[in-house]
Amino acid sequence: MGTALIFKRPDNGDASGYLANAASGNAPGVVVIHAVWGLTDHIKAVCDRFALAGFDALAPDLYNGEVVPFNDLHAADLKMKSLDLIDATTQSVRGAAQYLARNGTKVGLTGFCLGGALTIIGAAKVPELAAGVVFYGIPARHAAKPIDVGIPLQAHFANKDDWCTPRMVDGFAEEMNAAGKSLEVFRYDAEHGFVNEQLPCHNRTAAEVAWGRTTGFFKKHLG
Template identity: 60%
Template structure:
């Protein structure tokens, strides 16, 4: 349904990604950020699904073509650790947002796992966004300050997550409350990456569909109003 494209970063360099067009010419834009596995078929299919829901979805390829097999968590961790999160957010994700802004429609941001963490960084640092939705990912302490977030933020987290742990989510939520930021967090009795249909060992269809419905409604409220 979608296609691979090249777009400009704010620094003038080139970035690549997967673009799925909505059926609406004036449909809002949505940047979709990959898991730590890379720009996988799962993320591309998620872009396609967002396009069917009325969004023009663009997933920047943060690993520049590298896709890690699901069984190799060690390699995925190495790829993630070698990524400059700040540059990826400001340049690749920021460039994708600028590309989607060209038709004048609102732009949102969503991401999964590592992409969830980058979504929160983007919520604090990328200007002009209208809504952000993070799935089971938060940035490490000190990367951003919760008071920097001035865009509506929704989060979906797993109660059996050993990476983005419930304790981490609780601590970040407390800081958002203290800073008076607008957000809503949902928690599911599921494992990390419960929305990834390709990972049958952790996929939870009921939780995934509930999170999807909530995310689409939230994005529609803020991007399609």
């Protein structure tokens, strides 16, 4: 449904990604940030689904064409740790947001795992955004402080998650609340990565509930 795309970063460098357009013109946009595996077929399918829901969706390829196999956790961890999170957010993610906002439409941001953490960083550092939806990812506090978040956020977390733990979620929610920021938090009796149908941890019921909440949130804030 979608297509490969080359777009400009704010530093005028080139970035690549996957774009799926809604049927109607001037649709609101959603930037979709991939997980530690890279720009997989799952992320492309998420973009396609956003397009069917009435959003133009663009997933920047932060790994420059490399996709890590789902069964290679070690390689995924190394790839994630080699990524400059601030550059990825303020350049590739922001460039994607600027591309979607070029006709004056509102743009949201969402991401999974690594992408969830970058969504929070983007909420603090990308001025083109109007709303964000986080999936089971929280960055290190030095990368994005809750006080700097400038948009409403919705967040989805798994109760059986040893990477983005319930305790981390509690701390993040408390800091957002103390900073007076807008945050909706939803928790699911599921495991990390529960939205991804290509993983054994996929939980269809939780994923569908989260999808309905996500699209409703974006329709509210993006139009």
